[in-house]
Amino acid sequence: MGTERGARRGARRRRGTRARALVAAVLAAGLAAGCTVSDGPRDDGRGSPRQSPAQSRETGPKGPPVLAVKIDNAPAARPQTGLDAADVVYVEQVEGGLSRLMAVYATRLPESVGPVRSARESDLELLRQFDRPVLAFSGAQGKLLPLIDRAPLEAVTPESAPGAFVRGTDRPAPYNLYLRPERLMDGPPGEAALTTGFRFGPPPADGRPEDEVTVRHPAARFTFTWSGDRDRWLVSTDGAPALTAGGERLAPATVVVQYVTVRRSEFRDFLGNNTPYTETVGSGEATVLRGGRVYEARWDRPAAQDGTAFTTEEGGRMNFARGQVWVVYVQTA
Numbered sequence: 001m002g003t004e005r006g007a008r009r010g011a012r013r014r015r016g017t018r019a020r021a022l023v024a025a026v027l028a029a030g031l032a033a034g035c036t037v038s039d040g041p042r043d044d045g046r047g048s049p050r051q052s053p054a055q056s057r058e059t060g061p062k063g064p065p066v067l068a069v070k071i072d073n074a075p076a077a078r079p080q081t082g083l084d085a086a087d088v089v090y091v092e093q094v095e096g097g098l099s100r101l102m103a104v105y106a107t108r109l110p111e112s113v114g115p116v117r118s119a120r121e122s123d124l125e126l127l128r129q130f131d132r133p134v135l136a137f138s139g140a141q142g143k144l145l146p147l148i149d150r151a152p153l154e155a156v157t158p159e160s161a162p163g164a165f166v167r168g169t170d171r172p173a174p175y176n177l178y179l180r181p182e183r184l185m186d187g188p189p190g191e192a193a194l195t196t197g198f199r200f201g202p203p204p205a206d207g208r209p210e211d212e213v214t215v216r217h218p219a220a221r222f223t224f225t226w227s228g229d230r231d232r233w234l235v236s237t238d239g240a241p242a243l244t245a246g247g248e249r250l251a252p253a254t255v256v257v258q259y260v261t262v263r264r265s266e267f268r269d270f271l272g273n274n275t276p277y278t279e280t281v282g283s284g285e286a287t288v289l290r291g292g293r294v295y296e297a298r299w300d301r302p303a304a305q306d307g308t309a310f311t312t313e314e315g316g317r318m319n320f321a322r323g324q325v326w327v328v329y330v331q332t333a
Contacts, residue, residue, distance in 0.1 A: 097218025197307020
């Protein structure tokens with residue numbers, strides 16, 4: 001059995017080496033073209049990196065990184081492609097009170113993901129929980145590019161990796177840019193790369209039954225409707241069913257409504273609208289949806305290098321259901 005485990009570890013290291021080599025080749029091409037990529041310091045001014053109390057990063061040889069993709073959620077961008085394959089979908093508020101998505105892939109890579117859109121300052125703090133993640137995005141405003149360059153992540157854009165992106169013909173730009181993950185990474189990094197702090201297991205004993213929960217941003221809303229047949233929460237966006245490219249409902253196993261501070265940043269879009277900054281380091285309240293029930297919870301992320309731990313109101317462990325997790329960031333009242 002020890003020999004089998006050693007063989008599996010060796011295979012994982014070889015896969016990780018190939019994935020890192022592919023990403024390095026893409027980034028080298030980006031540097032040659034003068035594009036913005038990152039190779040900056042790991043310290044963010046909060047002190048030395050800390051291990052997450054919920055899920056620590058492994059020491060020794062590094063495995064391949066997770067893939068994070070910024071995805072548009074404007075009406076013209078729907079239905080999106082590849083969202084159903086994500087392990088985690090983060091919902092962020094952007095300019096004008098609208099929403100944008102960040103999909104994180106570790107256990108499988110879809111054939112295509114998109115429409116891919118631009119990065120925001122909040123993404124850099126959110127992604128610090130992972131070890132040098134690959135962030136695929138369409139671009140960013142000029143003043144943000146130096147921050148992306150210094151962040152401990154691998155930035156991939158159509159300029160730095162033109163072979164990994166394609167333009168669809170069924171929609172106008174900017175809603176037709178798609179990433180082909182298999183052209184960027186050798187394969188999925190595996191569940192161990194998901195250093196989110198999430199824990200999976202049986203639900204707490206309490207919780208109230210609930211069939212439907214609606215979450216609102218200033219100019220967007222999400223409704224999660226429980227389906228006992230699918231044992232999942234069916235997603236609706238702005239009153240319409242949220243679908244996959246194949247016409248199926250998006251249906252996470254767990255939904256987290258995380259109440260955070262959303263403040264003004266120093267950046268604006270081309271129309272002059274201020275870009276909100278979502279603070280994901282700190283602590284606060286959350287509502288967890290799983291199994292047709294709603295649980296009041298607390299969240300805690302002491303530093304950017306940590307994952308986010310969730311506990312019950314009594315301080316017990318808050319487990320999630322196995323399957324896709326959606327995290328919707330909402331302004332604290």
